[in-house]
Amino acid sequence: MPLLARMLTAPLQVEVSAGAISSLNELLAACRISREGQVAVVVGPGMGCEVVAALGDQIDPARIIHVERGSVDEAAELATRLNQESVDAVVGIGGGRTLDVTKFAATRLGLPMVAVATNLAHDGIASPVSVLQHGSSRRSYGVAAPAAVMVDLDFVARAPLRFVRSGVGDVVSNISAIADWRLAHEIMGEPIDGVAVALASTAAEAVVAQSGTTTGMPFLMCLAQSLILSGIAMSAAGTSRPCSGACHEISHALDHLGSGDSMHGEQVGVGAMFATFLRGDHSRVDQLAEVFRRHGLAITPAELGISPERFVEAVLYGPSTRPDRFTILEHLQLDAQSVGAAYSEYLERFG
Ligand SMILES: [Zn+2]
Structure with missing residues (x-):
């Protein structure tokens, strides 16, 4: 049987x-x-x-x-x-x-x-x-x-409040990573794992929906459990795909190019916002901005001390950090001019 x-x-x-x-x-x-x-x-x-x-x-x-x-x-x-x-x-x-x-x-x-x-x-x-x-x-x-x-x-x-904020950015970025995975499935025929998606997506949505204060025990409990679920989602998928897309490519590129002392989750939070903006999903990007603001996370590179030039460079360099990963960045095949234009539009909305 x-x-x-x-x-x-x-x-x-x-x-x-x-x-x-x-x-x-x-x-x-x-x-x-x-x-x-x-x-x-x-x-x-x-x-x-x-x-x-x-x-x-x-x-x-x-x-x-x-x-x-x-x-x-x-x-x-x-x-x-x-x-x-x-x-x-x-x-x-x-x-x-x-x-x-x-x-x-x-x-x-x-x-x-x-x-x-x-x-x-x-x-x-x-x-x-x-x-x-x-x-x-x-x-x-x-x-x-x-x-x-x-x-x-x-x-x-x-622990310093920044650590909690970084965790929020990392887990909420699952939403953008999963949108990238769905895109890769649609455009490239990449297999998608519904179990991993369910785990990673529920983890992120729980943190988005948890209305407690950043330092309150109910919120910390939710964040801890969601981070654990994200890890299990990666084990289920056999890859970091459910929790890492263009958001992480931009963050890895910032690490490579030098971005000061920003934490991983702070960078991927901004990366997830910009990737969601590039996807044209305006209601989702507004929702991410609201959650990040509520918990004191940056939503623009400038708030992390990253110059516009460095951020544009990171978006362009992002795809080379994970050559086997198809995301909105690879899909749009952006050049310097189009990233610069998108970045200006992004700042008009959130700057
Ligand atoms: Zn991460």
Whole structure:
């Protein structure tokens, strides 16, 4: 008899709550992640000391490893150390860099990895992707998704407000990424995965519809769960497609060309706005502008300190950052003049 359903890769357990870190051992036991109890905990530089304090006596202090660079070399060094110490499971506690270094090292050794997020800056919490520094550039690597995911909202609430805003930009950009995917399906015949679309789109729409304040617990809970759903959408699709389109191409181009100190989600938020504007979907772009304004995100490059010339350059360079991805940018085949004209129209509406 055929199986009338498909198997989806998803975390064994998801826990989003204030003070979640204090129940880490319960989660490890419930998931039976460690057979021998040889668990290493990797913490980052930001809230490392507070994290260690919140762990209490759950973890042997000798098994706590500090990382800080977020590079592929550091991830390789971590894998070597975990291997030498005969660890059978690894927990990464911190922000994106710490989780990405830990995911990469755990994948290299085939170890189960638990992600404990202390901020909501992007959708890497539960995703099968690590973004790591490689030489002078940042690269995305396919890795195993975390076996279990925790978000400690106490830490999230204490992180800089910009981190929350960045998470809002990253998850809401799914709306633009999915519009790009639908376009690629229509024009190029690229297969589209309705399950991944449903997960990524619902995650974004939930954040759009959540009317709470940016720092209120109901909103942070919704944002955390939506970022986790985005990660599961990527696992379901086997690619970052449901969460990354022209919005991300523009952001990657800004990273490449140099864009100051904007965060990933701040850049993709502006990228999603401009891509939606290029698609001519004016009611949607007004809705995105309203949500971003409500949560204090930038809606123009100038608000991120990016000059008009640099932004136009990034839109033109965007397609070369993901040569295999068809989005509104590849579809319109814009030249410098047409991007400049579209940008002027955009500023007339939102500047
Ligand atoms: Zn992203």
